[in-house]
Amino acid sequence: MTRKELGVLLLLAALCVIVAIASPQFLSVTNVQNVARLVGTYGMFSIGVGIVIITGGIDLSVGSICALLGVLLSMMLVEWGWPAAVALAAVIALGACLGAAHGLLVARLRLQPFIVTLCGLLLYRGAARYIAEDSTKGFGTGQGFEWVRTLASGNVGGVPMPFVLLCVVAGLAWVLLHRSVFGRHLFAIGHNAEAARYSGVNTRAVITWAYILSGILAAFSAIVIAFYTNSISPASHGNFYELYAIAAAVVGGCSLRGGEGSVVGIVMGAALLQVLRNLVNLLDIPGSLDFAVMGAVILIGATADQLFGRRLRRDDE
C-alpha cells in the first residue's frame, strides 16, 4: 500500500470513528447497507473517470451519461417493452460508444479532453431531456424484468448488490491497471506520452480504450442508479456525478497531471465522500451544507498531505 493510499485509509477510518461516536446510528445495519450501496454506485463510475485521469485526461460527461442512459433504459423496458437482457446490453453498448467517441476525438483529432467531455456533459443532458420530453421516468411495478431490479438494487446475504458489483469491477480494474500490459502503458502515457510513443506504445489506442472503459462503467452505474432512485427526472438525474468522480480520484491519490493513481485509492476516495455525506445526514447538519462539508474536508486533507507529506518526500533536485 502506498503512502497516499495509507493516508486516505487513515482519514477514512478516523472519520468513521468520529461519526460512530457522535451518532450510534452510523453503525446500524440499515445505515451501513445504505452507505455501502452508495459507495458501490459511485465507486464504479469513479474508477472509470480515474482511469481517464491517469492518462492525463478528464471525463466530465459521466453524470449526463447516467441521465441519458437511465431515461433510455426506462423507456426500453417500460414503454417499448424490450426484453430486459437486450435493454441492458444496449445501454452498456451505448455507454461504450459514447466513450469511444470521446476517445477518438481526444486521441485522433487531439481535441482537449476537457472540451470534448464538457460538450458531452451538455449534449447528453439535453438529449436526455428531449427524449424524455422533460418528464420523469421510472420502472413502475417492474413486471417482466424483476431480475434486473434484483441484480441492480437487491441484497446478497445482506450486502447490497451495487457494493458486490463494485467489488467485482474494482477487482478486474485492479488487475487491469496494476498487473497488465495495458495498465503499464496507461501509466506510461500519463507520465510522458511522448516517451511512451517513442517506446512503441500505441498511445492512441490506449487513450481511446480509457474513455471506452469510462463510458462502460458509467453505463453500469446508470443502470444501478436508475433502479436505486426508481425515478429519473432528466434535468437533475446524475447532476454533479462527474465532480464526485473527480473528487474521489483526486482524494484517492490520482494526479490531474496524469500518471498517478490506484484503484484502491479511488475506491477509498469514493467511500470517503459517501461517509461525509452520511455524516452531514446523521449529525443533523443542514443538508444544504452537504457540498461545503465535502469541500472543506478534502481541502484540509490535501493541505495536510502537502504539509506533512513534504517531509517524507525526497528533497527533489
Added chain:
Amino acid sequence: MSAVSKQFPGVTALDGVDFHVAAGEIVGLVGENGAGKSTLMKILGGIHQADSGTIALEGVPVAMHGPADAARLGIGTIHQEREVIETLDVAGNVFLGREPRWAGPLRLVDRRRMEADTEQQLARIGAQISPRIVVRRLSPAQQQLVAIARALSMNARLLVLDEPTASLGASEAERLFAVLQDLRAGGTAIVYVSHRLKEIEALADRVVVLRDGRNAGVLHRGEITRDRLVRLMVGRAIDGGVPRQAMEARTREARLHLDRIRTRRYPLAEVSLTVNGGEVLGIAGLIGAGRSELAETICGVVPAVSGRVLLDGQPLVLDSPRDAIRAGMCLIPEDRRGRGIIAAMTVRENVTLPALGSYARLGLVKRSAETSAAQHTAAALTIKTSSIESPVATLSGGNQQKVVLGKWLALAPRVMIFDEPTQGVDIGAKAEIHRLIRRLAEDGAAVVMISSDIEEIVAESDRVAVMHEGLITGILHRSSSTPEAIMQLAIA
C-alpha cells in the same frame, strides 16, 4: 566559497569544498557525474542552500534564499537543461521577470524595446532567431541559444555555465567562446562546467576538479592537459580512443536503405543512403542540418514527405514509432528527458516498456520474468542505481542514457539509431556507451550515430555521412574522415 558542504538524504553531495573565481577569469569546473558540480552550481544560483560554509561576493558574505537573490547579486546561470518556457516567444523568455516597461501608471510591457534588445543579444552570439517566434518551435540548439542570450542580457558579474555547448554545433560553440572571452576581458567572472575537455583546455585560465564532493585538484593554464584532467577526475587513467581496426574483413550486407527520402523539415532535399549490417555510420553536420529530422522520419515519428525506407530489401510502412520498432528499427532520441525516459517511473518499468508484451501472458505481466529481464539489462549495461525499483529521475545523466539504451537491447534491433548518444554524459559512461554502440554493430546491427561531437564521430564511426541543409554533402570512409574534412562538408 569556502568549506561548503551540502547533504541530501542519503548522500553527501559536497564535503568542505573551496572554490573561488576572480573578476576577469574563466574557471573550468570539471568532475564526473555525481562529483558535486551541479550541487555547487545550484548553491551559486541560489537554488540550494549550503548546510555549512560561507559564500562571499567581492569579500562580503552573502546569504541567498532563492534564485531571485542570486539574480539580484549579479549571478547569472545557464543550466544544462534548457530552462526556457516553451509557450512564450523568444523575447518573452529573454526578458522573463525583467520586462522593460513603459512609463505611466499601467507600467505596460514595452514590446518594441524588448524585441530590439533581444535581437541585439541574439546577434551577439550569432543566432539568427526572430524574437517573436514561440520557443516551442525552435530546435534544442536554438532553445539553448535563447537561454544563453537570457543569461548574457543580465550583465551578470558572475556568469555560471553548465554544459552550455551540449546541444550546440561547432560554429555556435565557437561564437559562444568568443563572447565569453569578450566578457572576461570586460571583467566578468565566469565559471564554466563541461565534460568536453577540449573546451576547457581552450577557455579556462584555471580548472577546478571535483571528485566525490571534494576538491580533487587545481590546474592552471599551461598545465591543463586531457590526461591530467582525467586522472584528477577519476583518480585513475582512462585509455581514451584506442584506434580501432577498420572492419573491412567482415562480410557486410546492406541492411537499411533510404530511397529518396524527403523530410518535412527539408521537403525539397532528397536523401538516399545505405547502411550495412555490422557498421557504425556517423552522421555529422551543423545544428539544423536536418539530421534529427531524418532519424525521426526513418523511425516513423513523423511521416516522410516522399521516398521509401527498405530494411533487408523489404519496403516498410511507417506510420508510428511502433511500426519501426516492430520491424526492428529503434531510435534513441536526442531529447532524453522528454522522449527517452519516463522520469517518474522505475528503472525496471522503463527498460521493459517496449518489450513488455514478451514478459506477459494473456496481457498480464509476469513480474518475475520482467524483473529478471530488467536486472539482466541493468547488469549488462552497468547501470548505477541503488535498485531497479528506483525512479529513473534519481539517476545521473549517463545512467539515464543507459536506461534508454537498455530499452532496446532486449529487442535485438536490426537497425539502431542514436541521436546525440553521449550528450551531457560523463567520461566514464561515455566510454561505456561507445563500447555498447560498437558491440551492437559487432552483433550485426546497422548502427547510425548522429553526433555534434566531431571527435566522437571520427573515433567511433566506420563511415561518416555529412549533412548540410537536409542534403548529404559527402560520405567519408574511415581512412579519410578527419575533423577538417568533415567540417568542410558540413559548411559546404
